[in-house]
Amino acid sequence: MANIIKLLPDHVANQIAAGEVVQRPASVVKELLENAIDAGATSIKLIIKDAGKTLIQIIDNGKGMSETDARMSFERHATSKITSADDLFNLSTKGFRGEALASIAAVAHVELKTRIHKNEVGTRIEIEGSKIITQEPCATPVGTSLAVKNLFFNIPARRNFLKSNNVELRHIIDEFQRVALAHSQIVFAMFHNDGEVFQLPAGNLKQRIVGIFGGKTNEKLVPVAEETDIVTIQGFVVKPEFSKKTRGEQFFFVNDRFIKNAYLNHAVSAAFEGLLPDKTRASYFLYLTVDPSTIDINIHPTKTEIKFDDEHSLYAILRSTIKHSLGQFNIAPVLDFDRDANLDTPYAYKDKYVHTPKVEVDRTFNPFETVPPPKKGATMPSYTKQNVEGWEQLYEGLKTPPSDGTSNVTYESDEVTGNLFQKDTEYAFAKAESSTYQLNNKYIISTIKSGMVIIDQHRAHQRILYEELLRNITVKESVSQQLLFPLVLNYNSSELALLVQLKEGLENTGFVFGKVANETLEITGIPTSLPESEVPIVIEQLLSDLENEVPDTGFSQTDTLAKSMAKSMAVKAGETLDGSSREHLVNSLFACKEPSVSPDNRTTFITMSGEELDRKFK
Structure with a gap:
């Protein structure tokens, strides 16, 4: 019998990998943004045309790549992030599989321009469907510019499965927001069809949230902070009165990586129990920092699912931390029968000196007097009754019997024990x-x-x-x-x-x-x-x-x-x-x-x- 198992050609294997890595334009945006962050960029610009179907371009000021690295980056499983299997259990970078650029280049036209700081000129590479068309020196600033054009040009069936431009643009914005929220120290900008969508300067976490979701978000946020041996929690939850029916503003980040975790989401919902309006969901921006050796990221192609070693402890700590923040900022009601809220010391008076109040009594005051009290040595004046005429009329009619005899009669009513309806x-x-x-x-x-x-x-x-x-x-x-x-x-x-x-x-x-x-x-x-x-x-x-x-x-x-x-x-x-x-x-x-x-x-x-x-x- 003839042998029937054989190795797939590289371009076929890359297209198969692209089926998992590149599902839509937003997938390309996510991978390229994460690569720019791993390159140490402090400023990243995203340019989109036709919701990513025509152009996706990422420009960063990172450390760039040499000529050899630029060529090697498009090979399958070529990466600078890990060197051994043990590194998978101590990851500090966004990417590590080495599949992203190879998969993208298999289904699009790619143009790469990159330069490292010590070189005077950079490298320009053009790839079409995994085939390198051009590689030449070029003038380019330090960093990397990667343009992905005509996505799925060689797979018409995949291109036909893409949604409308509005749908695809919303997915791109979602991915952009997730990356930008995780790195508030980096300057981000996004443009779509030559129009500015986001311009986010570097700042703290709260400034980044307000920059993305609008100025009105500032008054909705309640800070959350807790540090334990297992996890460090920082971030914000949204006040219950501003909760929404959508799940749009629910963000979990573990070691600056966006994740989806229904178990931890339930912990947040449990902390808000009894506070949320009917059929609404809590909104939050929570950042968890854990030991990389206690999590497993390599369980999903998009790396949005993480396996924790001790989920039960994380659940309890997260729930308690949010409850504490809601109570600390008077968002959640406090049940204490022995506590009088009127006796609470305001924060502004906590460190002030307490003065003993003095009570002054006017010992000459007489409530029955209608004139000022006499001075010492003066003779007492004579008082006369005033406005006492006609006082007898107040009692007239009290002895008159009622006009009918039913006023003082009480009737016994039948007791109603219950209604059938x-x-x-x-x-x-x-x-x-x-x-x-x-x-x-x-x-x-x-x-x-x-x-x-x-x-x-x-x-x-x-x-x-x-x-x-x-x-x-x-x-x-x-x-x-x-x-x-x-x-x-x-x-x-x-x-x-x-x-x-x-x-x-x-x-x-x-x-x-x-x-x-x-x-x-x-x-x-x-x-x-x-x-x-x-x-x-x-x-x-x-x-x-x-x-x-x-x-x-x-x-x-x-x-x-x-x-x-x-x-x-x-x-x-x-x-x-x-x-x-x-x-x-x-x-x-x-x-x-x-x-x-x-x-x-x-x-x-x-x-x-x-x-x-x-x-x-x-």
Whole structure:
């Protein structure tokens, strides 16, 4: 039998590796940014065109590479980060596998310019699909400039799987933010299609967070700090009242490396137990420093998952540290029955000297006197009664007997031991003037010819609003109510960019926008069916629904917008509806094109025939 196992060619092996390392343009951005940091750069510039599909360029002022190193960097498993297997258990760098540049060069056109400090000229290398086209000397500053062009040019199927430019740009921004947050001492800049997206100067951690997520973030942060033998924790958590429904602002860093860890995230949620509003998640920026020998990074291609030696201790320390910070800054309530908060010493008076108060008493004061007390040696004046005329009239009528004899009679009432039905629940026999009845403030019951129909009020209202919003967006005939005072909301740059993208669709639903700049969104008009107080909730729900994927322009975007707004604006379970509101909801539901299911394909109503009811009583 002939031998059938053979070695793959290098260009094929590189393309297979690229399937794990290079999933989308954001993967390239992550790898190149980490390489620039490992090179000791203090200033890094990211240039993007067409969401990375046309160009991804990283320019840094690091130590650069020699001519030989520049050529070797594109070979598989060629790295300067480790020399033996033991180094995997004591990693202090971002990359160590030596697969990134080889994988990127296998699926793109790559141009590298690099120079080390001691050389007067640098090296320029061009690669297309793992093949070196050009290698020559060039004039370039100290550091490295790596341009990745036409990503997946030789794998059309992979390129077709990429999402729209807006989706891919959001993924790139996410990766850029993660790297920038982990290294506040480095200057970062990001440009997309010749427009500036971020310009982040070097500073402390808080300045970097505010620079990325906007100036309003400053007032939301609560500092967290703890140092133990196992872990050193630093960072910030966001106050509970500013929590969001999205997971966007949840950042864990271990030894300046962004990670995802559901176990540690649960520790943070446990620390916020009882403080967060319903269906919201805690936001945090937490930096953990541990001994590199106690973690294993090499368990995932993207290196975002880490294996800890002692996760249980980390869980307990992290939870206790956050609880302590929330209590220290009066975010969490303190339960102490023997403590009087009024007796707490303010910080400003803690070191001040305490003076014994002196009490002065006027021993000549007489509360019954109507004139000033006499001086010593003076004769006592004679006093006369004043305003005492007619005092007898105050007692007139008290001896007059009551007009009827029922005033002093008490009646014995029957003791009510309990009700079979709830008082606030309307049934057919309790309110006969309406043909609909509400059960548990959640379901609407109405009679039909064959029996009765039971409607879920929240899902039904979702269906009604969804079709109404979809119609308004399509025909562009929505009605708005103008606000007396504009509503100004604050969002970070990525959220604001997403809202600007959806601006036309939101305007077709009834929103009217004013200025959109400096991380603020001004709203001057809202849909007539939307209370002003619920506008932030609706927009936050919309951002939450679009957190993972931003649909392309067209019907999918309109459909997502209508579904999200309908879910936010629909009446919730637990709301009491009067008779006219119930009847209007029932009539509007059965006037819809698809009354039987909600926008997310869940049942809106069920029917029960008379025969089914008869069988219940057998």
